[in-house]
Amino acid sequence: MKFRFPVVIIDEDFRSENTSGIGIRALAQALEEEGMEVLGATSYGDLSSFAQQQSRASAFILSIDDEEMAAETGAEAEAVVALRKFVEEIRFRNADIPIFLYGETRTSRHIPNDILRELHGFIHMFEDTPEFVARYIIREARKYLDGLMPPFFRALTHYAQDGSYSWHCPGHSGGVAFLKSPIGQMFHQFFGENMLRTDVCNSVDELGQLLDHTGPVAASERNAARIFNADHLFFVTNGTSTSNKMVWHATVAPGDIVVVDRNCHKSILHSIIMCGAIPVFLTPTRNHYGIIGPIPLSEFHPDSIRQKIEANPFAREALAKNPDKKPRILTLTQSTYDGVLYNVEKIKETLGDFIDTLHFDEAWLPHATFHDFYREMHAIGRDRPRSQKTLVYATQSTHKMLAGLSQASQILVQDSEERQLDRHRFNEAYLMHTSTSPQYAIIASCDIAAAMMEAPGGTALVEESLTEALDFRRAMRKVDAELGEDWWFQVWGPDHLSEDGPAEREDWLLRSGDRWHGFGDLEEGFNLLDPIKATIITPGLNVDGEFAEQGIPAAIVTKYLAEHGVIVEKTGLYSFFIMFTIGITKGRWNTLVTELQQFKDDYDRNQPLWRVMPEFVAARPQYERVGLRDLCEQIHGIYRDNDVARLTTEMYLSNMEPALKPSKAYSKMAHREIERVAIDELENRITAVLLTPYPPGIPLLIPGERFNRTIVQYLQFARDFNERFPGFEADIHGLVVEENAGRKHYFVDCVQNS
Numbered sequence: 001m002k003f004r005f006p007v008v009i010i011d012e013d014f015r016s017e018n019t020s021g022i023g024i025r026a027l028a029q030a031l032e033e034e035g036m037e038v039l040g041a042t043s044y045g046d047l048s049s050f051a052q053q054q055s056r057a058s059a060f061i062l063s064i065d066d067e068e069m070a071a072e073t074g075a076e077a078e079a080v081v082a083l084r085k086f087v088e089e090i091r092f093r094n095a096d097i098p099i100f101l102y103g104e105t106r107t108s109r110h111i112p113n114d115i116l117r118e119l120h121g122f123i124h125m126f127e128d129t130p131e132f133v134a135r136y137i138i139r140e141a142r143k144y145l146d147g148l149m150p151p152f153f154r155a156l157t158h159y160a161q162d163g164s165y166s167w168h169c170p171g172h173s174g175g176v177a178f179l180k181s182p183i184g185q186m187f188h189q190f191f192g193e194n195m196l197r198t199d200v201c202n203s204v205d206e207l208g209q210l211l212d213h214t215g216p217v218a219a220s221e222r223n224a225a226r227i228f229n230a231d232h233l234f235f236v237t238n239g240t241s242t243s244n245k246m247v248w249h250a251t252v253a254p255g256d257i258v259v260v261d262r263n264c265h266k267s268i269l270h271s272i273i274m275c276g277a278i279p280v281f282l283t284p285t286r287n288h289y290g291i292i293g294p295i296p297l298s299e300f301h302p303d304s305i306r307q308k309i310e311a312n313p314f315a316r317e318a319l320a321k322n323p324d325k326k327p328r329i330l331t332l333t334q335s336t337y338d339g340v341l342y343n344v345e346k347i348k349e350t351l352g353d354f355i356d357t358l359h360f361d362e363a364w365l366p367h368a369t370f371h372d373f374y375r376e377m378h379a380i381g382r383d384r385p386r387s388q389k390t391l392v393y394a395t396q397s398t399h400k401m402l403a404g405l406s407q408a409s410q411i412l413v414q415d416s417e418e419r420q421l422d423r424h425r426f427n428e429a430y431l432m433h434t435s436t437s438p439q440y441a442i443i444a445s446c447d448i449a450a451a452m453m454e455a456p457g458g459t460a461l462v463e464e465s466l467t468e469a470l471d472f473r474r475a476m477r478k479v480d481a482e483l484g485e486d487w488w489f490q491v492w493g494p495d496h497l498s499e500d501g502p503a504e505r506e507d508w509l510l511r512s513g514d515r516w517h518g519f520g521d522l523e524e525g526f527n528l529l530d531p532i533k534a535t536i537i538t539p540g541l542n543v544d545g546e547f548a549e550q551g552i553p554a555a556i557v558t559k560y561l562a563e564h565g566v567i568v569e570k571t572g573l574y575s576f577f578i579m580f581t582i583g584i585t586k587g588r589w590n591t592l593v594t595e596l597q598q599f600k601d602d603y604d605r606n607q608p609l610w611r612v613m614p615e616f617v618a619a620r621p622q623y624e625r626v627g628l629r630d631l632c633e634q635i636h637g638i639y640r641d642n643d644v645a646r647l648t649t650e651m652y653l654s655n656m657e658p659a660l661k662p663s664k665a666y667s668k669m670a671h672r673e674i675e676r677v678a679i680d681e682l683e684n685r686i687t688a689v690l691l692t693p694y695p696p697g698i699p700l701l702i703p704g705e706r707f708n709r710t711i712v713q714y715l716q717f718a719r720d721f722n723e724r725f726p727g728f729e730a731d732i733h734g735l736v737v738e739e740n741a742g743r744k745h746y747f748v749d750c751v752q753n754s
Contacts, residue, residue: 020125102125228369233410248331263698265363286519335364363400367401371462388416392413408449510528539552616727687706693718
């Protein structure tokens with residue numbers, strides 16, 4: 001299979017008619033005649049940018065006959081300095097790509113040892129024929145390219161190249177079925193031959209089996225386990241929602257007491273229901289921006305967890321029947337959506353072996369093990385201490401922060417000193433949730449996402465994400481400083497930010513009482529904010545929940561940005577969220593800064609919505625005569641009059657009373673022993689479904705809990721707001737909307753009153 005990886009030649013004489021230029025062009029021609037593509041350049045240019053070519057090249061050939069080197073005196077030549085910097089930039093990202101030096105008059109005697117040891121060879125032109133030298137370079141380049149492929153991807157490309165006829169599913173038979181239909185032709189042309197030829201079923205023996213972890217799949221999982229510093233690693237093609245359910249079904253049985261972060265993904269709550277577990281919750285802090293903060297370290301103490309068990313009637317009853325039984329699992333969201341991390345080692349020290357299994361939902365944190373900035377702030381890593389008896393799981397979305405396709409996920413396991421994972425027993429839970437027809441492109445992307453993070457490349461990619469995130473924050477502060485007293489957007493984070501250079505870990509620790517985070521008293525060194533998660537704060541609300549006279553609700557900003565080609569991850573009341581994954585570029589974040597400046601200009605001039613948000617207005621003509629600033633003031637006024645920031649904070653911190661076990665309440669829905677209850681009548685009723693406001697997408701109530709007054713007030717506000725401002729509706733999963741006589745009515749499915 002043909003891949004494009006040119007040989008890159010950097011020589012100031014590449015286009016010259018002198019002897020050196022003729023010689024290097026003869027070598028380039030010989031390479032091309034052997035089937036290699038050649039890319040010629042006459043200078044290093046911007047070193048960092050040019051070093052990015054390492055991801056596209058098969059080899060570098062660097063001239064050492066530049067005029068600066070020829071004019072070398074006692075001091076080190078400028079060309080040697082440039083050469084060293086270039087080689088360092090390449091090796092920071094790639095330890096293996098071949099680098100050759102090319103000289104006509106100069107030799108290795110003129111090159112310092114620290115450069116020489118990074119080279120694959122030295123070409124002295126005119127001593128061998130260009131054809132011989134070309135074959136030598138091609139041999140090394142092909143050896144490098146052959147070593148790039150991780151096991152499964154290698155097997156998949158070989159399978160696609162073999163041209164075998166397949167009689168197995170899927171029914172499109174390598175894409176052939178699409179060629180029999182005009183619309184199928186469009187589909188085939190859009191996705192391409194390779195994707196369709198490699199979309200196969202699990203009966204292809206040479207590709208191995210995801211279901212029982214054999215063959216190239218197993219080799220790739222072992223390779224990824226090594227890269228991610230885990231004892232065991234399993235690829236998952238149904239997303240981390242499924243990874244979480246696998247971990248739980250391998251660990252938890254009906255009647256088990258489980259300890260769960262209240263700020264958990266809904267897949268954890270689905271797991272509670274499916275496993276028949278009895279949850280006790282650890283409650284995180286929140287600030288009035290709506291940003292979820294950390295669970296205090298004191299909540300992890302065994303005595304605190306025992307008190308929570310005693311306060312829960314179902315957990316208390318289960319413990320009374322079996323006083324010596326440990327809580328079965330603790331699941332912690334690591335990191336939070338907005339990037340707050342926990343010191344895992346402090347949690348392990350606090351809990352000891354009080355809990356059977358620790359599970360860290362690291363959907364947003366697979367990058368952490370590759371950079372020292374995150375030391376101790378992730379679950380599993382190199383040289384991390386082991387618990388004596390407790391297994392540690394981490395579930396990670398490689399598609400969120402790394403380079404996996406959507407739904408690419410993985411489960412990492414660290415054995416304890418006394419207990420190893422029983423892989424066969426675990427696989428029973430794995431089989432319960434995985435598809436018997438996994439998508440092989442997703443498996444390949446799991447394989448590639450891991451291989452991309454192999455040292456030193458993984459560290460370089462994470463370092464680049466951190467650098468871009470810091471530069472974005474610095475750019476936003478620069479704009480703010482230049483505007484002076486005029487309004488601008490803020491990026492949530494520590495007050496002190498270095499003006500240049502890498503992220504200083506100490507700056508990003510959440511310290512007790514710091515006003516910027518708004519989480520109150522925190523344990524020293526327990527929490528860290530990940531700089532690559534950037535929450536942008538819009539004007540109108542401060543961290544104490546106090547509204548200004550004027551404000552700009554974030555939903556208006558993000559709808560404006562969407563019409564200008566900028567799509568953000570999450571929108572709150574006065575904040576929206578972006579991520580600096582390994583795929584973010586300078587162009588992308590600089591475009592965001594310029595679009596925010598354009599929004600400011602349109603807001604200040606109160607431009608009509610039909611002009612600045614034409615698609616939005618075309619779908620909702622009632623906004624046609626409204627100005628951008630006018631709309632902001634209208635929605636801000638509603639938020640302020642209803643004190644929504646405090647309401648949304650208090651509803652998540654309010655007392656959630658368990659009235660039924662979650663599995664029992666869900667069974668009521670399955671047996672249709674429910675009734676649809678209007679919002680105004682919900683207080684004290686028992687929900688049969690998850691109630692999940694977006695944002696932040698964190699379930700507010702789980703099946704079996706009672707509605708309290710605060711939650712009902714929020715739902716009443718959401719109903720009235722939705723009616724007044726169509727297009728900006730509060731999205732609440734679990735609400736049933738029925739339309740009658742042109743008006744929408746809202747209900748929740750509750751357990752029938754006995």
